[in-house]
Amino acid sequence: AWTKLHEMLTSTLLVDITIDGEHKQLPLPVVRNMANEKDPQLRKTAYEAELAAYKKIDEAAAASLNGIKGEVITVAKLRGYESPLDKTLQDSRMDRETLEAMLQAMRESLPSFHQYFRTKAKLLGHKSAQLPFYDLFAPVGEADMRFSYEESRDFIVKHFGSFSEKLANYAARAYDNQWIDAEIREGKRGGAFCYNLHIVGESRIMSNYTGSYSDVSTMAHELGHGYHGECLVNEAFLNSEYPMPIAETASILCETIIANAALEQATSEEAFAILENDISGASQVIVDIYSRYLFETAVFERRTEGALSVSTLNELMLQAQKDSYGDG
Template sequence: MEKCWDLNQLYLSFDDPQFSKDIKTLEKRLEDMKSIPCQDVHEDNLKSYLEQFNQFQDLVEKIYAFISLTMSSDTTNQDALKYSSVIETLLASFADTQARIDRWIGQFDLSQIQDSYIQEHMYVLQEIQENNHHLLSDEGEKVLAQMKTTGSSAWLKYKDQLISSMKVSMDGKDYPLTEVLNMAYSKDKDVRKKAYEAELAAYSQVEQGVASALNAIKGEAITVTQLRGYDSVLQRTLIDSRMSQKTLDVLLETMKKALPIFERYYRLKAEHLGYFQGLPWYELYAPVVESHESYPFEKGSQFVIEQFYSFSKHLGDYAKKAVEQHWIDIYPRVGKVGGAFCHNLHCIGESRFLLNYGNEFGDTVTLGHELGHGFHGECLNQQTALNADYPMPIAETASTFCETIIKNAALKSADSTQKLFILENELCDCAQVIVDIYSRFLFESRLIERRQKGPLSVEEIKDLMLEAQKEAYGQGLDHRYLHPYMWTWKPHYYEADYAFYNFPYAFGLLLAKGLYALYQQQGPSFSEIYEKFLSLTGQMSLEDVGKSVGIDLQDAHFWQNSIDMIKDDIDLFEELLKQNS
């Protein structure tokens, strides 16, 4: 089996004449858009701008995807590094023109539009008009874009450098942080505990620098929010997420109400492992049983394809095509990035997947997860680039939905021990997405509130984190062993233009569970509704996307129903623990 992915549909190499030709075309398209007659409020001009912009988006995506995919499979590729900065500089120079065009779009009376191509983009156009209230002058936009490269973007790079070069000392040997974090999954309790202690001790080397980065980035987010005239940093995130405050409130309220359910799960796990004052942090990912089954890629991918066919022919065909046509870079290799991701390529109607496949059941679930992202892209391929761009909170829904298909199928055929293994994996993930995410939301809210009065010290940031963890985990965790440094390596706190990158995970998980419940009620006919749902995610508010499948995102019952499904799993977990102890 071919190990690497096939990128030939994009370019043969950086020397491919088509690559340099496309960069020239991109420069030309940017120039063309700069000369759009922004005094002329005429439908024909708007239509031609939308056509140009959609083509431009697909072209940027094609070039950028080739650069970034090459870089992730070969991190030291010099051509990729070079072209990445060429493209970034090119796009940053467009900020003032984009502001000018957005203001021009603001002058149209959209209710009078006759043209069907423009009408197809109505949601995006209305959104631009509404967001125009938050635009600065052309000059202001240009200054902000340029200052960001020496502000929050520079701080982010500095923070990444600190964390990736950090050495963790354990038993007289130095380890990179990522390796020590992985030890949380070790079968050996001593290793898990030692890794946690060594990790916490190591942060003293970098805590001042990382805190400076956090203070600077949150400071910039607050300043920009005020300059643009938003009520709060959270309001800006919600507008960008196409989501209402009410939906967020109902979601958070349901999560808060569900905390005792997860406290019970943590206590059960703790007692099974021999702890009676709650789970110490270093045992959060501890295995409760050993899996006795291995899942090499051939077996895992066959299983995923088969289960996807049980949902629909389209989903099955899609997964089969992805495997057979070498869209997946499967195994770990020196010089390749860690983790797993899916990159949807609207420009060519395909996707590429990076895995670090390791023959465990979890690797098969990850494959299902990433293919779920890919299928979301597949359902958006018929849309224009502008209408295929969906907001953050919906991003993890299709992936989690497909994960659920895989896990449920595996549960059905497993024996009692394997069942416990699968269920514990699932609950461990769900608890993270509800409980830890809730703690991160509390932490970030308080951090931003305090940052408005001035920078926080390392001790103050650590205290905020501990307070949030105590509140979210309750007695589920042993309060003597929490994690005061969870703000250091998690990338989510360091994106200046998208704060509160936490609740989207809970939104995605619970929405996917709700969709899965609909699938169970409606059977095979649901697949058509599901595809329609995914195809609409780039062109309406999240509430309206929900309505398209009869889901009311502002109704607490909907969210509660998903929580109840997890609660049933915890009941089963308790039963299986008894059988296996």
């Protein structure tokens, strides 16, 4: 129920924003996607409008998070786990030593990502050595690669076929049978995800497609999740579940197929944009995910003492981001 409430709040949140002197109320995903726009002022305006909009729902969002984490703490304790992390590790079929090795590798890589952020700040013309948060996803270079929805289908199906005919056929079926909800509209949550319906041997994909190369890469990623489900169609229902460490394998493979294909036919400017997009994506997987790990660890520690206020949650998140993003 708390999760449903949070999804409802974020999917129906309208953001007040002024663009070219005109005041508008736009769905949150529309404003979030402006982070990929070429216009630097639009990126900054959208970022500030997004943060301001969250104040409309912050108390309810905090209540949702407190409810969810409180339940996890209670259930984990009743079932004999030492901590929620131990339960997560068991659910993921992963031992703590493996997790610690991965986290250590992430920590060791942070200086390289900090250097990347500073370099991107310089390329974008910032006087400060640090990259502003609103320019994390800013396109770099002169290339402006755009794909219509139909072009994304043809590009993905063609190049999936260079790896596997079965993979290409799955992607074509997903597009042609309208298993993909790609349009941005009011009342729809942001981001993208895939849900495999094992009982009928199909999948459904949600995205917020605007035509950028990043959106094509995201679509390939989600189709990879769907293909994972396709490979499990003939398995028993109890064998259709898989843990997170396995879940991202097919999706990242599909992203890589598309990136390699795009590079083969790209101009030097386009290749620069594609490679920078890849590094940007890696920074999210490493730097941002590490900040979320730090945040969630802190939330679980503090939540055992009682519910956390909006200001406390904000402070914990900001500290986690400072620890992860460093001087980048």
